[in-house]
Each structure stands twice: as C-alpha cells, then as structure tokens.
Amino acid sequence: xxxxxxxxxxxxxxxxxxxxxxxxxxxxxxxxxxxxxxxxxxxxxxxxxxxxxxxxxxxxxxxxxxxxxxxxxxxxxxxxxxxxxxxxxxxxxxx
Amino acid sequence: xxxxxxxxxxxxxxxxxxxxxxxxxxxxxxxxxxxxxxxxxxxxxxxxxxxxxxxxxxxxxxxxxxxxxxxxxxxxxxxxxxxxxxxxxxxxxxxxxxxxxxxxxxxxxxxxxxxxxxxxxxxxxxxxxxxxxxxxxxxxxxxxxxxxxxxxxxxxxxxxxxxxxxxxxxxxxxxxxxxxxxxxxxxxxxxxxxxxxxxxxxxxxxxxxxxxxxxxxxxxxxxxxxxxxxxxxxxxxxxxxxxxxxxxxxxxxxxxxxxxxxxxxxxxxxxxxxxxxxxxxxxxxxxxxxxxxxxxxxxxxxxxxxxxxxxxxxxxxxxxxxxxxxxxxxxxxxxxxxxxxxxxxxxxxxxxxxxxxxxxxxxxxxxxxxxxxxxxxxxxxxxxxxxxxxxxxxxxxxxxxxxxxxxxxxxxxxxxxxxxxxxxxxxxxxxxxxxxxxxxxxxxxxxxxxxxxxxxxxxxxxxxxxxxxxxxxxxxxxxxxxxxxxxxxxxxx
Numbered sequence: 001x002x003x004x005x006x007x008x009x010x011x012x013x014x015x016x017x018x019x020x021x022x023x024x025x026x027x028x029x030x031x032x033x034x035x036x037x038x039x040x041x042x043x044x045x046x047x048x049x050x051x052x053x054x055x056x057x058x059x060x061x062x063x064x065x066x067x068x069x070x071x072x073x074x075x076x077x078x079x080x081x082x083x084x085x086x087x088x089x090x091x092x093x094x095x
Numbered sequence: 096x097x098x099x100x101x102x103x104x105x106x107x108x109x110x111x112x113x114x115x116x117x118x119x120x121x122x123x124x125x126x127x128x129x130x131x132x133x134x135x136x137x138x139x140x141x142x143x144x145x146x147x148x149x150x151x152x153x154x155x156x157x158x159x160x161x162x163x164x165x166x167x168x169x170x171x172x173x174x175x176x177x178x179x180x181x182x183x184x185x186x187x188x189x190x191x192x193x194x195x196x197x198x199x200x201x202x203x204x205x206x207x208x209x210x211x212x213x214x215x216x217x218x219x220x221x222x223x224x225x226x227x228x229x230x231x232x233x234x235x236x237x238x239x240x241x242x243x244x245x246x247x248x249x250x251x252x253x254x255x256x257x258x259x260x261x262x263x264x265x266x267x268x269x270x271x272x273x274x275x276x277x278x279x280x281x282x283x284x285x286x287x288x289x290x291x292x293x294x295x296x297x298x299x300x301x302x303x304x305x306x307x308x309x310x311x312x313x314x315x316x317x318x319x320x321x322x323x324x325x326x327x328x329x330x331x332x333x334x335x336x337x338x339x340x341x342x343x344x345x346x347x348x349x350x351x352x353x354x355x356x357x358x359x360x361x362x363x364x365x366x367x368x369x370x371x372x373x374x375x376x377x378x379x380x381x382x383x384x385x386x387x388x389x390x391x392x393x394x395x396x397x398x399x400x401x402x403x404x405x406x407x408x409x410x411x412x413x414x415x416x417x418x419x420x421x422x423x424x425x426x427x428x429x430x431x432x433x434x435x436x437x438x439x440x441x442x443x444x445x446x447x448x449x450x451x452x453x454x455x456x457x458x459x460x461x462x463x464x465x466x467x468x469x470x471x472x473x474x475x476x477x478x479x480x481x482x483x484x485x486x487x488x489x490x491x492x493x494x495x496x497x498x499x500x501x502x503x504x505x506x507x508x509x510x511x512x513x514x515x516x517x518x519x520x521x522x523x524x525x526x527x528x529x530x531x532x533x534x535x536x537x538x539x540x541x542x543x544x545x546x547x548x549x550x551x552x553x554x555x556x557x558x559x560x561x562x563x564x565x566x567x568x569x570x571x572x573x574x575x576x577x578x579x580x581x582x583x584x585x586x587x588x
Contacts, residue, residue, distance in 0.1 A: 001471075003462065015417060015461040016424070016438065017454055018446035027458065030518055034459055037519045038406040038472070044479055051477035052484065054338075055294040055308055055535030056560060061337050075196040081431035088426050091437045 002032045099124035104267040104321035111167045118153035118167025122146045122211050125169045129265050134587045137260040139174050139232045141214035149211040163209035171266035173257050174215040176202045177301040185303045186220040186230035189448025190429040199301025200333045201312045208328045213266050217256030220450045222305045225524040227255025229452045238263035242549040248507045251281030257315045258285040268316035268325050274309045276528030279540035282315050283502035283553030286542045286580035288322045289315040293561045294535035295340035298333030306415035309532040319571045323347035350564035351571040356390030361495035365401035374546050375501045382554045385576035398486040403479050404530040410463050410476035417460025484534040497565050500527050502540040502553035537563045541570040542580040551580050
C-alpha cells in the first residue's frame with residue numbers, strides 16, 4: 001500500500017496539521033517508507049487470533065460513584081492561551 | 096574523597112544517614128555540576144531554588160531522625176512528567192509555557208519519600224525518537240566520546256537527557272519512560288542501568304501520553320542497586336490510572352543479592368539478526384557465560400514472531416499517538432496560532448507546534464485508523480501482538496525464568512549520522528527492546544562492556560510479568576562480573 005500526494009493532503013487535513021506544497025513530497029516519501037516497512041505483517045497468519053485489548057489481563061476497576069474531585073475551573077483554564085471568566089475562548093464557530 | 100555528585104545513590108544515602116555531608120551540600124554539588132555541563136544540554140530547565148529548599152527540609156528531617164527512604168537524594172525528572180509549577184514541555188514547542196497545576200504520580204511518590212528535584216531532563220519530542228535529536232529544546236550530547244575523537248555522539252532516546260545526566264554525574268538517578276526502548280536504549284548507549292517495569296507497575300497518571308498501551312515509567316541510574324531503590328519508590332497502585340495494578344511493591348533492593356543459582360536463562364535464536372556486529376555477539380555470549388558461571392542454566396529458546404514486533408509497533412504506537420496528541424489544539428494549553436476559522440487555527444497551531452517526526456507519526460496513525468484501513472493495519476497489528484505475547488508465555492511455561500539479549504544492535508552513533516531520508520533506519524535501534532513493550536513485560540538494560548572504540552555496550556534481560564526481582568538479581572550478577580562502566584573523563588567541565 002502506498003499513498004499519493006492527494007492522500008497525503010487528506011491525511012494531513014484529518015490530522016488537523018497544515019502542510020505546505022513543499023512539505024507534501026517529502027512527507028509522501030517518508031510515509032511510504034514506513035508503510036513499506038509494515039507491509040511484511042501481511043505475511044503473518046492471524047486466522048483465529050484475538051487482537052490484544054489489554055496488556056495485562058485484569059478486571060476493569062470501578063470506583064465508588066461519588067463526587068471526589070471538582071471545583072477547579074481556575075486550575076483547568078490556567079494554561080489556556082485565551083480565557084474569560086473560566087471559559088476557554090475559541091474563534092467563532094456558529095454564525 | 097569522591098566528589099559528592101559521583102557517589103552512587105546508595106552511597107549517598109549512607110553518607111547522608113551517617114551525617115558525613117548534608118543534603119544541602121550534595122544538592123549544591125549537583126547544581127554546580129549541572130551549571131558546568133551546559134554543553135551537554137541534558138537539562139531543559141534546572142530548578143536550583145526548589146532543590147535547595149527541598150534539601151533544607153531533608154536536613155531538618157535527618158536531624159530529627161525522621162529520614163524518609165530517599166531523604167535528600169538529588170534526582171532529575173524526564174520532562175514528560177508533569178511537575179507542579181515547573182515548566183513541562185515534552186520536548187515540544189506546542190507545550191511552550193505549560194506549567195501544570197498538578198504533579199505526576201511517580202514524581203509525587205519520589206518527593207513523598209524525600210528525594211530532591213534538580214530539574215527537568217531533555218528528551219525526544221513527545222518521547223518519539225532514539226537519539227534525543229527531535230527535541231524542540233535542542234539535542235542532548237552524550238558525555239561519552241569515541242577514543243581519540245571529539246565527534247559528538249547521541250545519548251540515545253527518547254530518555255536521552257536522563258541517561259546523559261546520570262552518566263555525567265548531573266544527578267544520582269533519573270526518571271524515564273519507555274514505549275519501545277526509550278529507557279533501555281539510552282541506558283545501553285551511556286553505560287547506565289535502566290529498567291522498564293511490567294506494564295501497570297508504575298502509574299501513568301500525570302505522564303504526558305505517547306502510546307498508552309505501551310508507555311511505562313522506570314528509573315535510570317548508575318548501578319543495578321540504585322535502580323532497584325528508585326523503582327521501589329516509583330512503583331505502586333494508583334486508582335487514577337485504571338491500568339495501574341493493585342499489587343504489593345516487592346523489596347526490589349533485597350532482590351539484587353539473590354544471585355542466579357538454579358535459574359534458567361533463555362537465549363532467543365531470533366535475536367541473532369543479520370548484520371549484527373561481532374562485538375555484540377561476543378558480548379552476548381560473554382553475558383551468558385557469566386550467568387552460567389554464577390549457577391544459571393542457559394537454554395536456547397525460540398520467539399518466532401520477533402521479526403514482526405517492530406513493524407507492528409509502528410502501527411500501534413502511531414495510532415495511539417494520533418489519538419493522544421489530538422488534545423494539542425491551541426485551546427487548552429501551550430501554543431496557539433490564529434487561522435481563518437477554528438479548523439484553520441487547529442491546523443496552523445499543530446503545523447507550527449509539532450516537529451517533523453511527531454507530524455510523521457500522527458499522520459501514519461491517522462492513516463492506519465482511517466475508514467477502510469483499520470482492520471488491515473490496526474486490528475492485524477493487535478493480533479500480532481497477541482502472537483508475540485504467546486511466544487514469551489510459551490518460553491516461560493517451558494521453565495525459562497528470564498531471557499538474555501543484546502540491548503541495542505550497535506553502540507552510540509554520532510549526532511546527525513542517522514539523518515537519512517528513510518525514518519526506518521532510526522527505528523531499527525529498538526529492534527531488541529520493542530518486543531518487551533508489545534508484550535507488556537519487564538526489561539532491564541545493564542552495561543556489560545566497551546566496544547573497540549571505547550563506547551559502552553549493554554545487555555538486556557527480559558522477565559516474567561511482575562517479576563522485576565529476578566531481573567535485578569540477574570542484572571546484578573552481570574554488573575558484578577563486568578565491573579562498573581564509568582565515564583573516562585569529564586571533557587565538558
């Protein structure tokens with residue numbers, strides 16, 4: 001499997017990373033090198049093998065259904081580039 | 096008398112307990128060494144005020160006879176661990192200015208036990224790399240050089256700052272993280288000891304995520320004993336990380352003197368890779384011989400799916416990274432670059448904030464998770480992971496207690512030497528370490544000798560799940576036989 005320039009631009013958009021025209025070519029080469037490297041996995045017989053979903057088999061832990069944290073709006077927004085009254089500010093999304 | 100920053104962590108602990116020197120003195124000795132070693136660029140930020148304040152508290156505790164397990168011992172923290180009120184960057188421009196309002200579980204446990212923070216250590220951006228060359232805060236230079244050469248070498252990565260700082264006596268020990276080899280490969284490159292414990296042994300809470308099913312924290316230090324001491328404080332159950340295991344933390348330090356008598360050590364034939372230098376093969380044979388002389392039985396084993404671990408890793412890790420790194424959007428922390436609308440702001444922020452290797456991995460991850468490719472790539476890779484884990488389970492079921500392999504396919508390389516167009520060249524550094532992450536097992540790298548150019552080489556021991564104790568026992572046996580590898584000369588000071 002290999003990707004063409006159009007696909008590189010599509011992936012970049014899905015990943016929300018702006019790419020310049022000059023970047024597309026080199027990225028295409030690098031992504032194709034990685035895809036060629038992983039191609040060999042096609043040779044492995046995986047019939048009837050369960051995909052790994054947990055590294056160590058363990059039962060999902062559940063905590064008591066109680067409020068144990070909160071009231072920290074000021075801490076949560078403290079590192080944001082733009083805030084107002086403990087809200088994150090973003091460019092206008094809805095007209 | 097040995098300079099205070101050149102003591103081992105265990106020696107420093109004894110010296111502080113017997114009041115041969117104060118916590119303030121040993122903290123100051125390290126701060127002075129850090130100041131002189133700017134050329135190595137091991138620390139992104141040093142925290143001298145905090146170090147001296149913590150040392151004062153330690154001196155008071157020692158005076159009152161209330162010393163905690165790591166009282167007054169100065170440590171460096173990989174800059175992937177969130178530290179309250181201290182700039183935390185993950186080596187990325189996108190986290191510029193980020194000062195967490197919380198402390199990672201692992202570092203909090205070190206401070207709980209009395210350790211002193213010296214600063215934050217350099218790393219590959221978001222822990223993606225094997226040479227510490229991808230950091231937005233500049234490359235870390237290894238304190239090691241080839242004999243008769245002043246070519247700057249890489250310390251390995253991603254925990255390159257941690258390994259370089261430990262080797263150059265800029266801390267007694269350091270925290271590190273390992274997703275595909277990021278503790279063990281830099282430890283091997285710098286003649287230090289590094290252990291990646293079993294997945295779930297240390298809490299990931301407060302560690303900036305790369306690939307959540309592979310990431311695990313561990314220490315890098317100058318001796319096996321020092322690593323055992325540090326892991327004892329770093330490990331333990333944390334309800335805030337659902338993958339953290341609720342198991343008691345064993346006395347790792349006690350395990351180092353167990354020896355290997357009666358143990359069976361497996362030698363996996365698939366690790367004899369094509370083109371492996373003779374030096375690495377000889378070191379490996381020598382390691383097996385040392386363990387045999389100490390009373391272990393050596394047994395050849397087969398781990399047939401080994402060759403598929405690295406390609407499967409380069410599906411699983413980028414897939415998880417593309418999801419984990421979606422949070423860097425210019426809204427909640429760090430950098431924001433305006434755009435024509437909100438999507439443009441996201442795209443511009445991420446284009447300016449992420450480095451080349453990080454973008455590459457996010458894009459690969461996005462591609463393999465995209466509609467139509469998910470089963471062919473991600474699900475297949477996770478199935479191969481099951482097969483890799485089964486290989487190890489079969490070996491352990493056949494009576495093998497631990498597995499011995501080389502830690503890396505070569506000694507450290509020069510800065511820029513791997514900057515070829517093909518990123519896969521660099522990935523091959525993790526060929527011996529990555530299987531361990533894929534199966535969630537513990538692995539330790541221990542220095543075992545020098546190559547013809549005078550650079551350190553390491554061996555790796557792989558253990559059963561949650562049996563780090565056997566790894567410490569076997570690694571101590573190798574350390575005893577090989578002798579401690581120490582840096583020839585501080586050329587930078």
